[in-house]
Amino acid sequence: xxxxxxxxxxxxxxxxxIQDSIEGVNNVTSLLDELVRRFGEKLAERLYSSDTRELxxxxxxxxxxxxxxxxxxxxxxxxxxxxxxxxxxxxGG
Amino acid sequence: MIISRFGETGQQxxxxxxxxxxxxxGLGSPASSxxxxxxxxxxxxxxxxxxxxxxxxRQVLHWEPDVGRSKVKSATEKLTAMxxxxxxxxxxxxxxSENVDRLTKGVDVVVDGMDNYPTRYLLNEACARNRVPFxxxxxxxxxxxxxxxxxxxGPCLKCAIPNEPPKKPCFPxxxxxxxxxxCLQAMEAIKxxxxxxxxxVGRMLIFNGMDMxxxxxxxxxxxSCQVCGRQDR
Ligand SMILES: [Zn+2]
Numbered sequence: 001x002x003x004x005x006x007x008x009x010x011x012x013x014x015x016x017x018i019q020d021s022i023e024g025v026n027n028v029t030s031l032l033d034e035l036v037r038r039f040g041e042k043l044a045e046r047l048y049s050s051d052t053r054e055l056x057x058x059x060x061x062x063x064x065x066x067x068x069x070x071x072x073x074x075x076x077x078x079x080x081x082x083x084x085x086x087x088x089x090x091x092g093g
Numbered sequence: 094m095i096i097s098r099f100g101e102t103g104q105q106x107x108x109x110x111x112x113x114x115x116x117x118x119g120l121g122s123p124a125s126s127x128x129x130x131x132x133x134x135x136x137x138x139x140x141x142x143x144x145x146x147x148x149x150x151r152q153v154l155h156w157e158p159d160v161g162r163s164k165v166k167s168a169t170e171k172l173t174a175m176x177x178x179x180x181x182x183x184x185x186x187x188x189x190s191e192n193v194d195r196l197t198k199g200v201d202v203v204v205d206g207m208d209n210y211p212t213r214y215l216l217n218e219a220c221a222r223n224r225v226p227f228x229x230x231x232x233x234x235x236x237x238x239x240x241x242x243x244x245x246x247g248p249c250l251k252c253a254i255p256n257e258p259p260k261k262p263c264f265p266x267x268x269x270x271x272x273x274x275x276c277l278q279a280m281e282a283i284k285x286x287x288x289x290x291x292x293x294v295g296r297m298l299i300f301n302g303m304d305m306x307x308x309x310x311x312x313x314x315x316x317s318c319q320v321c322g323r324q325d326r
Contacts, residue, residue: 009236065313085310090233092264093120093208
């Protein structure tokens with residue numbers, strides 16, 4: 001099964017890709033693990049805080065357009081043809 | 094204007110419209126300028142800050158001689174000089190949970206020109222409560238985002254961005270970035286007022302000046318959202 005991941009803003013720079021197709025992942029945690037395996041430390045740094053190794057608060061993930069905390073957070077299951085968007089919301093004005 | 098479907102009635106609708114521009118900085122400057130130039134009849138501009146030298150790279154309504162003046166006063170002068178047929182109300186206040194309803198109730202559109210999420214969330218809630226469209230915009234560096242939020246329509250700001258990104262002491266912003274997003278906010282406001290076109294609802298536009306791309310992120314309204322979830326469609 002394949003999940004489509006779309007990268008925006010800085011995540012595009014970290015991965016060098018606009019989007020990617022990932023197979024063999026069944027939830028958001030395993031997807032992020034696979035992405036880090038593919039794109040290395042540059043992506044890991046953007047995703048996780050260096051001390052706690054938790055997902056940074058600057059990272060927003062939507063699964064099929066729905067925010068993760070409405071679903072099951074990082075345990076949110078993924079299935080074939082799901083679309084995951086990863087972006088860092090900006091705040092300035 | 095002689096754009097198809099705007100016409101005389103469109104211009105009349107603009108003239109009758111009351112638009113709040115919340116924050117008159119990098120986003121609010123271009124947004125209010127294009128609203129004024131288009132003939133939006135009544136603008137209320139809200140900002141509690143004074144002009145600083147470091148603002149001038151992007152807050153194009155404020156000029157060197159304005160440093161130290163209130164932003165709303167500086168902006169009112171320019172907007173009314175641009176179009177003497179419009180009314181501009183200047184509110185030199187910080188937006189709080191106490192005054193946000195008074196400031197948004199009964200207006201036609203609220204444009205987000207804020208530089209922080211706590212105030213954006215206040216406006217998002219007040220606009221949902223008072224059934225006012227809210228045009229969200231934000232920028233940093235060469236990246237900008239934009240989403241139009243309709244009461245009883247699509248998702249709200251909380252649906253798209255549930256948690257406030259961590260505060261930073263300052264945001265380096267290339268001035269042209271809020272220029273792009275602020276213009277698009279004015280365009281969305283004008284479209285809503287005149288009933289022309291398809292608003293940016295249920296999708297967040299991400300502008301990345303670094304590779305000069307515009308992308309959309311699909312956003313769904315969630316029935317369990319505390320802000321917009323209980324509203325009738
Ligand atoms: Zn919502």
